Amino acid sequence: MPVSTRSEPTLVTPSLLRDWPLPAPGDDKYSRGAVLVIGGARATPGAAILAGTAALRAGAGKISLAVAESAAVQVGVALPECGSLGLPESADGSLTGEGLDRIASYLERADTVLVGPGLDDLELAESLLRALLEREEPDGDSKAEGGPAVVLDAYALGALGKVEDLLEPWRGRLILTPNPTEAGVLLGREVEDLEAAVADIARRFDAVVSCQGFIAGPHATKGQESELWKITTGYGGLGTSGSGDVLAGAIAGLRARGTSNAQAACWGTHLHAAAADRLASKLGPLGFLARELADELPALMLELNT
Numbered sequence: 001m002p003v004s005t006r007s008e009p010t011l012v013t014p015s016l017l018r019d020w021p022l023p024a025p026g027d028d029k030y031s032r033g034a035v036l037v038i039g040g041a042r043a044t045p046g047a048a049i050l051a052g053t054a055a056l057r058a059g060a061g062k063i064s065l066a067v068a069e070s071a072a073v074q075v076g077v078a079l080p081e082c083g084s085l086g087l088p089e090s091a092d093g094s095l096t097g098e099g100l101d102r103i104a105s106y107l108e109r110a111d112t113v114l115v116g117p118g119l120d121d122l123e124l125a126e127s128l129l130r131a132l133l134e135r136e137e138p139d140g141d142s143k144a145e146g147g148p149a150v151v152l153d154a155y156a157l158g159a160l161g162k163v164e165d166l167l168e169p170w171r172g173r174l175i176l177t178p179n180p181t182e183a184g185v186l187l188g189r190e191v192e193d194l195e196a197a198v199a200d201i202a203r204r205f206d207a208v209v210s211c212q213g214f215i216a217g218p219h220a221t222k223g224q225e226s227e228l229w230k231i232t233t234g235y236g237g238l239g240t241s242g243s244g245d246v247l248a249g250a251i252a253g254l255r256a257r258g259t260s261n262a263q264a265a266c267w268g269t270h271l272h273a274a275a276a277d278r279l280a281s282k283l284g285p286l287g288f289l290a291r292e293l294a295d296e297l298p299a300l301m302l303e304l305n306t
Helices: 014-018 045-057 069-078 100-109 122-134 155-166 180-187 194-205 243-256 261-283 290-304
Strands: 010-012 034-038 062-068 083-087 112-115 149-152 174-176 207-211 214-216 228-231
Touching: 010 014, 010 261, 014 261, 014 290, 034 045, 034 100, 034 243, 045 062, 045 069, 045 112, 045 243, 045 290, 062 069, 062 100, 069 083, 083 100, 100 122, 112 122, 112 243, 122 155, 149 155, 149 243, 155 180, 174 194, 174 243, 174 261, 180 194, 194 207, 194 214, 194 228, 207 261, 214 261, 228 261, 243 261, 243 290, 261 290
Parallel strands: 010 228, 034 062, 034 112, 062 083, 112 149, 149 174, 174 207
Antiparallel strands: 207 214, 214 228
């Protein structure tokens, strides 16, 4: 695994990624891993669809989307490649964190669980994280040791600090994809040095963290030999609705294929940015859509992984 041996972060370039190849595609969908996305409130089911599409475009073999039950049928029609599962929702259409027994078998079989895309209520997102973590306890319904990688995005990140005392089952399995504002929320302070903040979050939550082009592993320390990387590409057009959902989905899909957390984050963040480069050259630096980013991923992986 390429890591920094300088005070500067390692630059994530095509050359580095070619020396850090993705796992072989395998013989069938079962060998490429399963992703479960939990999100998609009634008003925002598209976020879960974007994440699920990106996971499939990144090469995951199976995708299931657990969304508000009032949106489940529409989600299944919009993304026919997925399994669409309905979860209990509030009167406003937000996931409540209840009813996880409905998806128990999917939680058990998933190689990666992505929580957050399309959640729209911070308190209920906290309830959802608590319910998921309770299932990881020794007397819960899931195994306390091992288990799938857990990718957290959007409102799930906003709720993460509120369940920090319960995080032991997920430590070492977490991949976090905050934007700079969410990074500040995770640290409880204003972010002035993003590189240092990403490293601090990685250490605090024992996670791999990808934030606006910086990626850190849990042992990253600014100014020392560390797991710290920096993306070298990407256009301002990435600042568009749904772009973060595509990033989180791409990372989840790559992780399900059998990469390490750090490799999934480095590859996924680079692919997301390189997809923006490619769209910018076709359409202009602004105005491309998040769903178009996912469509660029297979060709980019082919170029980098051959």
